[in-house]
Amino acid sequence: MFLGRVIGEVWATQKNPDLNGLRLLVIEALDERSDPGAPKVTPVVAADPIGAGIGEQVLVACGGDGDYAYEAAVVGIVDDFDVPGAPDSWRADAPRLGATPEGGRA
Amino acid sequence: MHICTVIGNVWATQKEATLGGLRLLVVRPFTTDGDGSAETMVAVDTVSAGVGERVLVVHGRAARHAIGKGHDIGFQTAIVGVIDSMELEGGRIVGQTAENDRSTGGAN
Secondary structure (H helix, E strand, C coil): CEEEEEEEEEEEEEECHHHCCCCEEEEEEHHHHCCCCCCCCCCEEEECCCCCCCCCEEEEEECCCCCCCCCEEEEEECCCCCCCCCCHHHCCCCCCCCCCCCCCCC | CEEEEEEEEECCCCCCHHHCCCEEEEEEECECCECCCCCCEEEEECCCCCCCCEEEEEECHHHHHHHCCCCCCCCCEEEEEEEEEEEECCCEEEECCHHHCEECCCCC
16 A cells, blocks of 8 residues: 555546446555656556545555456545655645646636 | 556467467556656557557456456456546646647646
């Protein structure tokens, strides 16, 4: 399980039936953002049964048991955490690296 | 599950028996700063993906489940979906192929 931040959502029509009806979120691990200028790592796509939104910090569980054709799921939305020494980029309001600042629509 | 771009095909005649009849594709993991991972992987295609398309790739037991040949198969990476589109923060729209990428974000 890891701490991540929701950075997007994916849609797919042509897919394994196990993915039917599942909301799929694109999630970046918090610790991947701690080193500005570092090469980006591929984000994880996780099934989201609990309704997390873009920008929210979430708990992601990984590792399927082979019963389904996916192996990552959002299992919690983080209210708060206390990790002494965690970099500033872990803060929920940290500036986003690699994204357009003020990129949202009016 | 990861996002990857299909970059090619692989064929092998002489192979482990459980791999018979499987379509193998070479994929490159997607990164938020482009499609630029240096790493590539070989994945079993279960959804008729094509070269250039962005796909969902699963690993481990989930991949074996998707391949549907039981847990004795000597492979644990599979393509389970072809991405129609993806919306990333900042209004960035990532399409099925790189040609369909666009941004709805603010003026540059």
